[in-house]
Amino acid sequence: MSKKDKIIIVGAGLCGTLLGLRLAQRGYKVTLHERRGDMRLEDVDAGRSINLALSARGLRALEKVGIKADILEECIPMKGRMIHPLQGESFFSAYSGRSGDYINSVSRGGLNIALLDAADKFDDVQVVFDSKCERVDLENAKATFKNLKTGETYEEEGAVVIGTDGAGSSVRRSIMGRTTQLLFNFSQSFLRHGYKELSILPAEDGGWRIEKNALHIWPRGSFMIIALPNLDGSFTVTMFHPFGGENGFDNLNTKEKVKAFFEKEFPTLIPYMPHYVEEYFENPVGTLGTIKCYPWQAFGKTLIMGDAAHAIVPFYGQGMNAAFEDVSVFDEILDQYEGDWLKILETFQDARVDNANAIADLAIDNFTEMQDKVDDRDFKRKRQLEMQLEQKYEDYYSKYSLVTFRPDLPYADAMSLGRKQDDLLLKLCAEKEPSEMNLDEVMKQIVALQ
């Protein structure tokens, strides 16, 4: 019986640590190898965004492992988008017509530490830091690691190796090395935009300088800035910005140019960000890529999961939620097929790959929506109509709500239905104001789409 099989997990980020915790709860021996140091003891640069939006799919997985309530205490609810146009007043746009449906700003580091602490409590969980995966012997579930502090190289063999080592996955590289044998399909595609983080400081009284319970957007057509609240009163600000062009990252290369650009495009933000010019030059520019691939498993012995299998752009706030949902689905498949790893790994990839592709495509769609559409007349009408429909009809969910607040619905189904609804509502909103519409008639047309 496999109950005490040893599982080697490569990557102790959010997905890998949650997976390790869940497998330990199920009685497996788990070794978690993490390339970086222990973030509880040292300042490790994760090289990634400081806070994230945690929503229903992710919460469902945290509930499974019993830490949902603890984590929610450390979150700031974001009830909707606060839109800051260049001209005119800022306005609020709720995420849902249902008051209980909101997303949560959470610290990436804080959440990772909570997961590590929970996993560490199990005797059968071993976490090895500074341990870089060099390669995986796919058929034999044997991984070779190098300790980045001592230089020592060592092998570890388990029943299965699971790579949760992110977009640049080393486990995936070993699968890619067997391309023709595995007929490994792979794509990586990058936006011509990158991102850079800045910060809004807390108010002098320790409070929040702008609305706390919102995700803020400064949409500017071909670029934008967003901000998510932190517990200490600060906001993490992210510029999503083209690399090229007159005002692209590559060309905004002097203090004068950066100041002139912000003064023209983001004048209302400047008072909240006293150090933005220094931060602009200190902080790196990150890339925004989508990775799709198939298969995710090899020989019933090696699997990739989370960003390693399906990295997406951040514009739907679903990267972490999708990775956590992977863990929930994997757990359900274990319920069915425990003991038969080949069956488990094949069932998992086939259950997830279409859904991972769907959220990847939705996230690209939302990039355009956030930077260019949120301030558009018909789009605003559509959001208003969606709110009214969600308030009035129990069975109605907007595309955003289908993706974000319906963990029972696979991403692919949410995409398919959501896109049809969007097409219909945008057509109606091009003709008239929601106030002039008969909601019952609209709802009939929506039901007919399903």
Place this chain on the structure above:
Amino acid sequence: MSKKDKIIIVGAGLCGTLLGLRLAQRGYKVTLHERRGDMRLEDVDAGRSINLALSARGLRALEKVGIKADILEECIPMKGRMIHPLQGESFFSAYSGRSGDYINSVSRGGLNIALLDAADKFDDVQVVFDSKCERVDLENAKATFKNLKTGETYEEEGAVVIGTDGAGSSVRRSIMGRTTQLLFNFSQSFLRHGYKELSILPAEDGGWRIEKNALHIWPRGSFMIIALPNLDGSFTVTMFHPFGGENGFDNLNTKEKVKAFFEKEFPTLIPYMPHYVEEYFENPVGTLGTIKCYPWQAFGKTLIMGDAAHAIVPFYGQGMNAAFEDVSVFDEILDQYEGDWLKILETFQDARVDNANAIADLAIDNFTEMQDKVDDRDFKRKRQLEMQLEQKYEDYYSKYSLVTFRPDLPYADAMSLGRKQDDLLLKLCAEKEPSEMNLDEVMKQIVALQ
């Protein structure tokens, strides 16, 4: 002035050797590095198909370098497809209604040798065999090679490095290693079918056992066999066949199974292939993949071309033709911008990438057409209608003809117009026989599509 710049070409296959020849004709110093041995002196296994279909786009490039007439003497014209259904009579389907429009079966090895011989005549061309590219220093046009016979490693620096080293390109791997800096988009996708080569022997009198001037197809729905004629009276036979399933390659693993399968599916072929069972077990199974990527150039110093930039499946007979067209287009861009390598490389990739993507997609479409549609009622009607239209109207070209016989028309334009025409004609052919149609009326509708 750049006239005597040194160009390092990685890969002396069809594309690289043609490019080297053309650049030598323009006055450049050229070094061609080839991983394999000299095919004129030793038997090198190219691991790829023995004969290929040479058509107008490829011929245009050969004309530029002055060897078109010589090569055509070594070709066998294929005027159309000879279709061999499992039930019923074999029938011929011409490629075009114009008698001068046909494709040519040519030996890969013979063509490559002719190109090598032509390039070797130039003092400024150096061909280095057994020379494997290890990596490219992209910014400095410096490549590191290893001699596979001596083990020696050496560097060479030029004005530009051009990788024509095929689907598994080492130059592309160096570009991919700089993914985030170059925002390198890349996809590889494999069919779940592979291919295996067999052969039809010459007749006892040295002639051809089946129609010489045709590309033969035995379509069987989810798999097929094709055959192309060789000068010696033999045919190179290729099975395009799924890996998986009851009768897939993976399961056809005993002599009994292979014989039973051929007796059921290809009974009329067996008499022509006395050694097919032995060949089946001796010859490898190849994979069928599509590779798309962007950018193709880095820093105005390194470029990939041909299969290295855009590998496609063989079902349109356009892989080599597309690679040769790359050389034609590169040559035209040199006419415009000679001296400015950054401009040349950027202009080249931007001129070619959409066209390479188009022929990749068309080749996938043709996979379905060849194995499943050529024997279909409406498809046969459409081919008949297309022939009549091509005979009657000077300006009309079917999709196949637009792609194959119109080198003046970029692939992307051929795809766009060709697909529209296909949709229209298939709709008409679902309703009636071409003999019941008014051709002038049909032609009016076609012109309206443009």
